[in-house]
Amino acid sequence: MNGNDTGQTKESASVPERRGRGRPQLRSDDETRAVIYEAARFEFAERGFAAASIADVACRAGVSTKTLYRLIPTKLALFEGMVTDRMDRFVSIVNLGACDGRDIRAALETALLTCADLVLAAEVIAIQRIILAEGDKFPDLAGMFYEKAMQRTVGVLAAWLGVQRKRGRIVLDDVQAAAGMLLGMFMFQPQRDVMFGRRPVPSRGELEARAKTCAALFLSGCAAPVDQSARQSGDA
Template structure:
């Protein structure tokens, strides 16, 4: 094999060791949690991960890329769980309850609150990072829930006229009084299980009152009023 071919092969294999990539990501996660995104440097990551700077740059070209990889990795695990939940359109009340509780627990967790704060902290200086964070996270979640609501409506289990709007409403209701208070440090600890259950239960009652399957009488309120008269 020629020297040029050897170099090409070596380069093609660079950055493909899963264990080394995992080592770097774990070190970076610790650094970002302890120092915050803006304060952390690639040198800090190399020390925490126990790798050389040259090795780090083989896997990740910048701090932004490293931060994005961490967020994407966590999100993919989360969205895989959600996709399985949304396979059941026959029982929307239970599916939405499970989804709402999972969502509220996830978004009020220490790790996600820190990630949101980090992105907000750099969004003015790096608007593309903020836009990418939103599109690949909240926007994707809205789309998945909207598709579920549309399917459940087509099956007669719900009566949603604007699935996207209804999806955003349910997401906000499921985190009412929890997410923003956590984000701005008004409450420091993650909400307990019962608090999440109560919040999502209330959200579900409001949501189903608006979008539950309609009876014939509900679809024709004038006829119902005439009958009562």
């Protein structure tokens, strides 16, 4: 009997101890918000602001309605957070991708194409259509989108132009105004064509050709003057 006890003891010792299942590791609130915003983009795009359901957003995000309301108390706050989240990602791309090139024209083309990726994104077009269709009923939507998305896009490009001005590559008095003009020249027609269903989103090749033209036109008007003495010594 003692031998059997010993055998059982050895066998038990050779089997690794099983961990209890317990509860799965929970996401942080910030991670959960990001999932909710992603789900909200689809719901708002498909249904519009008025018809979109908080319960459907929660279901698509895989969270309870109670959790969603704890993190984001109103539908307007959800819409605003969704827009802000998208803009934060856009700003990080611009800051990382378009500010270090020595070739100012190529760098500007890259900056414009990055802006196009945002402005002509299907979800952004859908949001703007919602605002046009429902802005009278929900005036706060238009004001929020103008401030959080439209003006911030201009601000990002203005900051980029400001960096180039500090580096002596361009000469501008008002980078904010210049950024608005540049974006208008590059984006106004394609954006309106898509918004009103006249044309599909331009191909990458079409956007690249447009960016080249706009960058050339813009830089020819604000290029830093070439030092004449340096040019003459170079010619000699």
